[in-house]
Amino acid sequence: MRAPEERFESKLHEGRSAAVLGIALGVSFSVCFLTGLWSHFAQHPPSWFDFPARPAGLYRVTQGLHVVTGTASVPLLLAKLWVVFPHFVKLPPVRSVAHAIERLAxxxxxxxxxxxxGTGVANVARWYPFPFYFPTGHYWAAWLTMGGLVAHIGAKLSITADALRRVPADPTLVRATPTDRRAFLGGVAAASGAVVLATAGGxxxxxxxxxxxxxxxxxxxPQGLPINQTAxxxxxxxxxxxxxxxxxVDGAVxxxxxxxxxxxxxxxxxxxVLPIACVEGWSASARWRGVPVRDLLALAGAAPGAEVVVRSLEEAGRYGSSELNGGQAADADTLLALELGGxxxxxxxxxxxxxxxxxxxxxxxTKWVTRLEVR
Incomplete structure (x- = not known):
């Protein structure tokens, strides 16, 4: 009777294919993590960090990159799991203490x-079948996943380096022919490119x-600009x-x-001309006209560098208000907009x-603004 891992006959279940896919996933996950962390800081800035107002379109780029790299990672992850799956069922499941730690990681x-x-794709589709608040769950899961990734890289670094050598020291790391491997990896790259093209137009x-x-x-x-929530x-x-x-306009004035x-x-x-850049990844620029917030603060006699809480008529929900730090409130293009596209x-x-x-x-x-509370 054959061992479980021997039932997988494809020679693409090999170290070199796994190494190439692992590197691609490491890059895409790292970019996705860093841009996601940037988005988290934009929405929940720590006390030691004032999110900058410039460049004006930076968040549009970083969040678009976040969604694109996350989407591209789906075929990469599925391919990587397929390549290494025989190792998951290999007997014995644990061969040493070090191997047990590696498995737990x-x-x-x-x-x-x-x-x-999975939850990221659901969020982009605005489908929330899960019982938790998506940003919080996504944020903490990202830290756990990246911790696991760092541990995995440490455990597999020498094996990956060996698998990528022209002639590996361990010949079992290379089983597929170069032609078969190129065809397989090219197909995975094409699948990642296809899902990116199918979604990046937003x-x-x-x-x-x-x-x-x-x-x-x-x-x-309406007015040539997408919306997420109606009045x-x-x-x-x-x-x-x-x-x-x-x-x-009240508070410290x-x-x-x-x-x-x-x-x-x-x-x-x-x-x-400023973009609306949604956390789900879509964005669009438009021409806005209104009163600079800094002019309203000056008219009310607010101190230079004052922070502002912007409150909406929308009282329920998580986004009935937002905050402007001193730099954002002082930026000439931070507007209380009255017009869109003329x-x-x-x-x-x-x-x-x-x-x-x-x-x-x-x-x-924030939409439907009714109050600027100066602090």
Missing amino acids: LLPLVGGSLFLL TVAPLGDLSVLAQREPGVG AAAGVVDRARDRGWRLV DQPLDLTLADLRALPQREA EPLHIDHGYPARLIGPNRPGVLQ
Whole structure:
């Protein structure tokens, strides 16, 4: 009777194919982790870090790269697991204490990888069948997975280096012919490229026609801009259309303000072309016009470098407010926008007024603003 690992007859179950796929996964996971950490800091900045307002389109690039590398990792991970699967069933399952530790390190690596990619794809599709808050679960799982990856690299570094040599010291690491290996790895690369092309059009506009699986199409939506949440879903339609709407600027100011929409329109306006960059990976640029937040703060007598809490008519949910650090509030292009593309804001884009600023996640570009609380 053959041992379990001997039942896998393909010679592609070998060290060299595993090494190449492992390197590709290590690169894609590292980029995905770092850009995801950047997104986390943008939304939940630690006390020692002020998220910068410039470059204006940086978050658009990093979050697009995060989703692209995560998507590309799906075929890479499936191929890597297929190549190394015989090792999972090899007997005996544990040969030494060191081997037991190596096996245990695979639990956070393999389990975490499947969890991250599975929930990440679900998030891009805005499908949440799981009972936990996605950003929190994704964040902590990423740390566990990367810890497992570092441990795995340490355990397999010498084997990987040997497998990539022209003539490995261990001949069992190379079983497939170069032609078969190139065909297999080329197919995996093509699969990764295909899923990237099928989804990247939400960020890279020229790929829009190819991206049949993109969550959003740039240019499609009210006033030519996609939306994630409507005013009706936020429960703010009546209050946003109320003629008695006011913008209040208060807190640490010398002169609190209580402004009507007409008052805001009478103030000096500024125009800026800025992107909406959603955490799900899609982004689109638009021309915005409104009152710079720093002008409103100056009018109210706020101290230089003051921070601001921007509050929305949307009282329920996690994104009824956002914060501007001193640098963001002082940036000339951080606007309380009243117009989009030369027209008054559509209600689903935040009418009567919304926050728009450079280098910010879309969830922090607060819509239906009613108050600026200065701290």
